[in-house]
Every structure is written in structure tokens, then in C-alpha cells.
Amino acid sequence: MKSTPKSRDHHHENQDRIEKLDRKLAELGVRIKDEDSRKVTDEVFDEVTLLALYKLVNKKIITSLGGSISTGKEANVFSASKKNETGEEIGAAVKIYRLRTGNFTTMSDYIIGDPRFSNIRRTHKDIIFAWTKKEYSNLSRTREAGIPCPEPYAFDRNILIMQFLGEGIIPYPQMRQLLPKTPEETYEDAIGIIRDLYQKARLVHGDLSEYNILTGPNGLIVIDMAQAVTPEHPKAYNFLFRDIKNINRFFAPKCKTIDEHELFRTIVGEEFFEI
Ligand SMILES: Nc1ncnc2c1ncn2[C@@H]1O[C@H](COP(=O)(O)OP(=O)(O)OP(=O)(O)O)[C@@H](O)[C@H]1O
Ligand SMILES: [Mg+2]
Known part of the structure; x- marks a missing residue:
């Protein structure tokens, strides 16, 4: 019975594919240095x-x-x-x-x-x-x-x-690594982002945290917005309340924070009820 060197074929196919990929990526200016990358x-x-x-x-x-x-x-x-x-x-x-x-x-x-x-x-x-x-x-x-x-x-x-x-080529630090101003002022700015997103952009970020806000030379910059939803989304209020809680959790050890229900009321103009 003739045995088919299947695994060898597969190995070769894979090698070919990798080499082709490497060439294409090199054309785009991408270099792969080690096994990990x-x-x-x-x-x-x-x-x-x-x-x-x-x-x-x-x-x-x-x-x-x-x-x-x-x-x-x-x-x-x-x-x-x-x-x-x-x-x-x-x-x-x-x-x-x-x-x-x-x-x-x-x-x-x-x-x-x-x-x-x-x-x-x-x-x-x-x-x-x-x-x-x-x-x-x-x-x-x-x-x-x-x-x-x-x-x-x-x-x-x-x-x-x-x-x-x-x-240059160095990305701005995340807010967790560097605050642009005093904790009190930065807290106010972070809450300002949640408020402006809701009131002006009609968006709820939904994953707001010290990781998804960068510290630029002119202050805070919000990133990572794929999950952001409009206020009509059935869970929009839950996401908004969670964003407020996340920001409060980060600032609580650093400065005085405002009660999350009160913040929700000021931003939305309604009470938050867990549903
Ligand atoms: N426009 C940008 N300029 C510079 N650095 C950026 C930019 N966007 C993202 N980064 C860096 O990459 C990190 C990850 O980006 P981002 O938060 O958008 O993706 P992610 O958290 O991996 O996304 P997801 O959670 O959706 O998988 C950021 O924390 C930031 O350090
Ligand atoms: Mg992120």
C-alpha cells in the first residue's frame, strides 16, 4: 500500500503560504522579525x-x-x-x-x-x-x-x-499612566466627556475607562468607540451608568467623586433604575 505524505504536503503548503504572506507584507512595508510576531x-x-x-x-x-x-x-x-x-x-x-x-x-x-x-x-x-x-x-x-x-x-x-x-512615533499615554491636570480637574474633564458624548454627540461610550482615554498635550482624548451606542439602544442607560461607575472607581482613591446616581441625573435628566 502506498502511503500519502499528507503531513509533508501540508507542511509545504503552509511554508508556501507563509512565504507568500511575507512577500506581500514586505511590499506594504511590514517586516516580521521573530517567531512571536x-x-x-x-x-x-x-x-x-x-x-x-x-x-x-x-x-x-x-x-x-x-x-x-x-x-x-x-x-x-x-x-x-x-x-x-x-x-x-x-x-x-x-x-x-x-x-x-x-x-x-x-x-x-x-x-x-x-x-x-x-x-x-x-x-x-x-x-x-x-x-x-x-x-x-x-x-x-x-x-x-x-x-x-x-x-x-x-x-x-x-x-x-x-x-x-x-x-513623533510614541503614542500618548493612557489616562491610567498620566493625568493631564490635577486629579480634581481631570475628574471633571472625564465626566465632561461622558456628558458631552451623551448631550452633544448623542452617544454612550459603553467601555469608558482609564485605558480608553489618552492624555494629550491639550487634555483628555477619548478612543476605542466601536461599542458606543445611541440613547435609543435598549441598554444605553445601563452602559452610561457603568461608564460613570468606572470613572468614579478610577478617581475615588485620587480625589472626591460625585455620587453616580446624581451624575446620571445631571447628564440624562432622569433617574437611573437598574433593569
Ligand atoms: N489613534 C491612535 N493613536 C495612537 N495610539 C492609539 C490610537 N488608537 C489606539 N491607540 C493605542 O492602542 C491601544 C488600543 O486601542 P483601542 O483601545 O482602540 O483598542 P482595543 O482596546 O484593543 O480595542 P478592543 O477592546 O475593541 O479590542 C490604546 O490604548 C492606545 O494606547
Ligand atoms: Mg481599548
Whole structure:
């Protein structure tokens, strides 16, 4: 009986695939240095993602992709460069939602119930694409309301391109690492973000914390907005109350905080009842 060297074939196919991927990434300006980043790269840059990246490079929305800034639960953030209107190279941030390891049950919760996204198909990929688009629209809406957040430049499938928030190639620190002002003043500014998001942008962040607020030279900047919902979302008040509690939890050891029910009342104009 002839034995088929299946595992060997597989090994070769895999090698070929990796080499091809490496070449394509090199064309985009990405270098893979070690085994560790190889694993990450393999997980992030599947074929769909690479194709979307290509489109963004061809359309000259980005000119190259740089190093990794962050590896989160659902997404990877990379630095990148792009040309501005006058042709100068400027920094950009590229957030790639992983198609393989997306935490998409929670995503569905936020998307279903948001009237802006009620008629999307509900396969795994579709939900992640809608999620990416939702972050883009939430960032635009936040900026239109005059609240500091990264300017969104473009999105394609699971990739979001936005303004790079940092000094040179170093991203601004998260609020947990550095407060821009005294704790009292920073607390007031953080509560101001929740209030302005609700009252001016008509959005509830839904994952607000000392990790999702950066400290820039002019004060606090809110990021990570894919999960943000409009006040019509059935859980909007619960998300808002949770955001307030998170900010209070972070500031409680640092300064005097205001009761969370009172804050909710001031922001919304109604009492909060747990449902
Ligand atoms: N526009 C940006 N400019 C500079 N750094 C950024 C930018 N966006 C994100 N970062 C950095 O990457 C980190 C992760 O970004 P973000 O919070 O958006 O993703 P995440 O928490 O991984 O997302 P998720 O929780 O949805 O998986 C941020 O804390 C910040 O340090
Ligand atoms: Mg985050």
C-alpha cells in the first residue's frame, strides 16, 4: 500500500503560504522579525485583511504600515504613514479587528438593538465589518460634536484608519499612566466627556475607562468607540451608568467623586433604575 505524505504536503503548503504572506507584507512595508510576531501576524493578516490593506494602499489612503502599538482582545493597532493634502508624510493609526479571534457574541449584543445597524447580515465576518464601520461613524459623530477623539480617515472591511495620537512615533499615554491636570480637574474633564458624548454627540461610550482615554498635550482624548451606542439602544442607560461607575472607581482613591446616581441625573435628566 502506498502511503500519502499528507503531513509533508501540508507542511509545504503552509511554508508556501507563509512565504507568500511575507512577500506581500514586505511590499506594504511590514517586516516580521521573530517567531512571536510571526504568530501574531499570521492571526491578524489573513487573506481578507491583506486584500483590504492592499486596497487602502492602492487608494493611497496609507503609504506604509509600521510597528505594532497594541494587541487587544479583539483588535491590533499599528502605526502607519499617509500623505496629507500637501503631500507631506504624516502618521496614522491602523486598527485591525481580527476575523479569527473576534469576541463577536458581545459585538452582536451592541449591534443588534442599534437602529443604525438593524439590517445587516449576521455572519461572523459581517458583524466584524459592521463593528469596524460603527467605530468609524462613532468617531465622526464624536468629532462633529467637538469632543476630542482621533479623526477617522477611512475604513475597509475590518480595518480602520485614523489619526495617530502621539508625539513623533510614541503614542500618548493612557489616562491610567498620566493625568493631564490635577486629579480634581481631570475628574471633571472625564465626566465632561461622558456628558458631552451623551448631550452633544448623542452617544454612550459603553467601555469608558482609564485605558480608553489618552492624555494629550491639550487634555483628555477619548478612543476605542466601536461599542458606543445611541440613547435609543435598549441598554444605553445601563452602559452610561457603568461608564460613570468606572470613572468614579478610577478617581475615588485620587480625589472626591460625585455620587453616580446624581451624575446620571445631571447628564440624562432622569433617574437611573437598574433593569
Ligand atoms: N489613534 C491612535 N493613536 C495612537 N495610539 C492609539 C490610537 N488608537 C489606539 N491607540 C493605542 O492602542 C491601544 C488600543 O486601542 P483601542 O483601545 O482602540 O483598542 P482595543 O482596546 O484593543 O480595542 P478592543 O477592546 O475593541 O479590542 C490604546 O490604548 C492606545 O494606547
Ligand atoms: Mg481599548
